[in-house]
Amino acid sequence: MGNIEKLKSIPLLSKINDEELNALNELLIEESFESGKNIITEGDTGNTMYILIDGTVDIIKTTIYKDEFVCATLNSNMHCIFGEMALLDNDKRSATVKAKTNCKTLSIDSEKFNKYIDNYPKAGIELLKLMNINLIRNIRAENDNLKLVYQALIEEIESN
Amino acid sequence: MGNIEKLKSIPLLSKINDEELNALNELLIEESFESGKNIITEGDTGNTMYILIDGTVDIIKTTIYKDEFVCATLNSNMHCIFGEMALLDNDKRSATVKAKTNCKTLSIDSEKFNKYIDNYPKAGIELLKLMNINLIRNIRAENDNLKLVYQALIEEIESN
DSSP states (O other): OOHHHHHHTSGGGTTSOHHHHHHHHHHOEEEEEOTTOEEEOTTOOOOEEEEEEESEEEEEEEOTTOOEEEEEEEEGGGOOEEOHHHHHHOOOOSSEEEESSOEEEEEEEHHHHHHHHHHOHHHHHHHHHHHHHHHHHHHHHHHHHHHHHHHHHHHHHHTO | OOHHHHHHTSGGGTTSOHHHHHHHHHHOEEEEEOTTOEEEOTTOOOOEEEEEEESEEEEEEEOTTOOEEEEEEEEGGGOOEEOHHHHHHOOOOSSEEEESSOEEEEEEEHHHHHHHHHHOHHHHHHHHHHHHHHHHHHHHHHHHHHHHHHHHHHHHHHTO
16 A cells, blocks of 8 residues: 555544645655664654554553653554644644554654645645644543542552 | 724734734624633633633633642743644643633634634634644643653652
8 A cells, every 4th residue: 555545544634635645745754663773762853744554553651750651552553643742832742652562653744734725625625634633642641640649549558 | 092903012923914814803702701700611612712802711620539720820821822722623622721810812712713823824824823833832831841740740759
């Protein structure tokens, strides 16, 4: 399957027409990451967003005690994107994304992204919606995590 | 200050031109909430997004023990929006938003929102960017909260 077909297979991008998709594809850079390599490293600056098109990644966060924990494992069938937060707000990377298997990504930086959505606003809307839905999924998961850790804290306090 | 001027004062909406802003304003419904009233209630279904134009609100979440805690207090000078998650994914409200003082909001439901961004894609991009930036701010705050609660849990475990 070519990259255009992989982009077309993302349900939320199905409204982007062929001309818009070809223009997007010309801006995307294909990269390969060997198993074990970091695609994104927590705390780094960076303004590139990635679409995972092959392989599986772990999303890893560091506690204040420098312990690492895997908060999600994502594969290319899930049509996932990552790095979209720093693309939009230029702040530090909030998590590490490590290739769990050999991976392939398509990436775009904020400068190219902003030019693209200026030139193709209808496609830009679909991309921003995809990023929004992705962020919302992350917030809802984070809410659940917070409730679990809070519950564990209360149970720990009450057991003493 | 009229509602159009209030919308214009939101920095991220400054790229929306007068025609687009007038069309948006015609779709927005102005509502007033007395101090103490819920604007949004956690767990409810709903697909309306609100822009706070006057007053202060508390964002309140419920733990699994049914304790309520205020996770943020926002005022209209912060140009905040809320309810954007359910507008986009039609899932349940993730938090309660309670008027802490008398409040005024401008609101839009998902049907009107989607028609608007279809008709005015360039303005739609600015709105979606505003929503994205808002979501990212919430995720980064939630990350910090999670680290704090996790730290408290570890300290509680180690003290026993």
